[in-house]
Amino acid sequence: MLNGLLFAVTPWSVLVAMALFLFPGTVQRWGSASLERFERWRADSGVRRAAPLLTQMLLVPPRIEDRIGGHGLAPGYVVRWWRARPLAGPFKIIRWLLLLLYIVGHIDDIADWEHLRLSADPGQQPGVVQALLSTVVAVPMSVRR
Numbered sequence: 001m002l003n004g005l006l007f008a009v010t011p012w013s014v015l016v017a018m019a020l021f022l023f024p025g026t027v028q029r030w031g032s033a034s035l036e037r038f039e040r041w042r043a044d045s046g047v048r049r050a051a052p053l054l055t056q057m058l059l060v061p062p063r064i065e066d067r068i069g070g071h072g073l074a075p076g077y078v079v080r081w082w083r084a085r086p087l088a089g090p091f092k093i094i095r096w097l098l099l100l101l102y103i104v105g106h107i108d109d110i111a112d113w114e115h116l117r118l119s120a121d122p123g124q125q126p127g128v129v130q131a132l133l134s135t136v137v138a139v140p141m142s143v144r145r
Helices: 002-022 026-057 062-068 074-105 128-138
Strands: none
Touching: 002 026
């Protein structure tokens, strides 16, 4: 019973509220003031959130700062990149050493080192190294130089 009454009254109450907001009066002034307060709060909140990022922006070298301008999220990403850049070197070295360790650990799986031939004919079922070596040997000497 209560649900039926709620469903019957809701469309009419929405129409009355819309009419009150459309016609000049107290409700329209209240709605406009509420909307302005919300917009002001949203702008202040955005400035508060952007303030640390804009402060960090001053720490970026001027040559880079001139290139990025102030478009969207670009300044934030440039600041993050500038701060993370010194860490990239050690991580690249570690990654290279791990790759080298993996290759050395699996060197026996790469080729049949005992039966490797230095010829242009790769054989019936060449491994990766034998096929590569045969391709290099098959290239004419004038091109190799």
